[in-house]
Amino acid sequence: MKAYRILMALVALVLVVGLSAGMTAAQSTTKSMATNFTLVNLSPNDTEATVNYYLPDGSEWKAPDTIPVAGNGGQAILRQYQDAGLTAGAGSVVVSALEPLAGLVQEVVNPAAGEVPTSAAYTAISEGSSVYYIPQVSKNGSSATGTVSTWIVVQNLGADPVDVTVSLTKYGETTPTDVVINDLAAGASSYLDLDVEAGITDGFYSAVVDAGTGTIGVVANSYFGADGLMAVNAFPQEALTGSWSIPLVFSRLTNTLVTSLIFQNLSGVEIPANDLNLHCTPDPLSADQSTLDLYNTAAIPANGIVAWNTLTQTTLFPTNWYGPCTVVSATDKGIVGVVQYRYSGNLNMAAYEAIPSTSTDTTVFVPLAAKQLTNKFCTAITIMNLSSSDITVDIAWTHSGGAGTDYTETAVPVTANGSIIRNLCLATHPIGVDMPATWIGTMTATGTGPVAAFVQNRYNPATGDQYQAYLGITQP
DSSP: OOOEEEEEEEEEEEEGGOOOOOOSSSSOOOOOOEEEEEEEEEESSSSEEEEEEEEETEEEEEEEEEEOTTTTTTTEEEEEGOOTTTTTEEEEEEEEEEEEEEEEEEEEEEETOOOOOOOOEOOOOOOOEEEEEEEEESSBBOOOSSEEEEEEEEEEESOOOEEEEEEEEEEEEEEEEEEEEEEEEEOOEEEEEGOOOSOOOOOOEEEEOTTSSOOEEEEEEEEEEEEEEEEEOOGGGGGGGGEEEOOOOEOOOOOOEEEEEEEOOOOOBBBTTOOEEEEEHHHHHOOOOOEEEESSOOBBBBEEEEEEEEETTTSSSSTTEEEEEEETTTOOOOOOEEEEETTTTSSOEEEOOEEEOOOOOOOEEEEEOOOOOOOOOEEEEEEEEEEOOOOOEEEEEESSSOOOEEEEEEEEEOTTTTTEEEEESSSSSSSTTTOOOOOEEEEEEEEEOOOEEEEEEEEOOOOSSSSEEEEEEEOO
């Protein structure tokens, strides 16, 4: 019988300055960062997940755990900051089971530390690659929300040690600087903190992470100022396409939420001016109902980027506008892109990856959905139709842990390239579903055409950065 695996780079009760003797306080963050992760069972069959923990040298961090996960969207949550078997430090996890699983990792300040919150989230990696791309990383870069520095986290998904080369190309330049990670052990993760990387100067970079014949997974954590954090999964080389979907772009909302889009040219040749089209349609509830059609006004060199920013480009993006968008290359050039959200009026920020419009998957899973918990945690889910035709989706809300109720929504319409929002931070959502506050579980949406989703986790009211974004997990 086939065994399924997912992989995660984790930190548990880790004070960053204590990671290694060579690190100093002048690095990406000095917060007491920790993690929790949620597993969801994608099959109808119950299963047991075996969780193996690794230190950066590949040795065992603690004895494996065996965790039952019920079928049909069953959920299990593991909190590293409550695990007495884990010593303080950084490490990684490999989860295996006889049924397919998906995972969500939340990075937070250890609740016992008493520090201003910092948080982000990313999806666990189920299938690796040998080459990954990250459109934006930074060493002491300057931003509107503080100095930015990035951790690049590389996990070995193979069975043998691997050498990994991280090539960093500064924006506006063409010659990369290479950093080599030698003998990365199977299952282990390496943490490359650009803030203390002597071989590069301050500024913003794109990154290529190459494991040769090995198989790896890559996550980038960018720390903004004292408290902000954005986490994204890097793009495997197999993901390159000329058409991408973005479930929601926010432009100067009354709550100060704005969006930056960063797309990188990985086609190997220059992309001519006006080749990339950013096409956006307003959500029916958007205060401004403009349709937007924007283009790259200058040629984009090989490995270069184009960026759109709804905070600063006020002539391009209306005030108090939001809706789904697509980015399409007229000549089908290979590009990748990240979506960054931030509140200009407070410290909350998050990021996630744009979605390939070429996906044909018709089911999307969200491992963790929560409605108005007592600690103010809640989830907003945006489901996007990736096709150019109208479709409908069936939505299943499966509760987890103890007594509770499952809910369903049937044949919910989603317009061509459009999206719908289920905001569990609101008492009235899901629309038409009598779901009580404190409900927690998983969500599954199945469409009559291809679908995807992105998820926002947040606390309200909030201090520091308590805002997270990540993609749902899709299946055929």
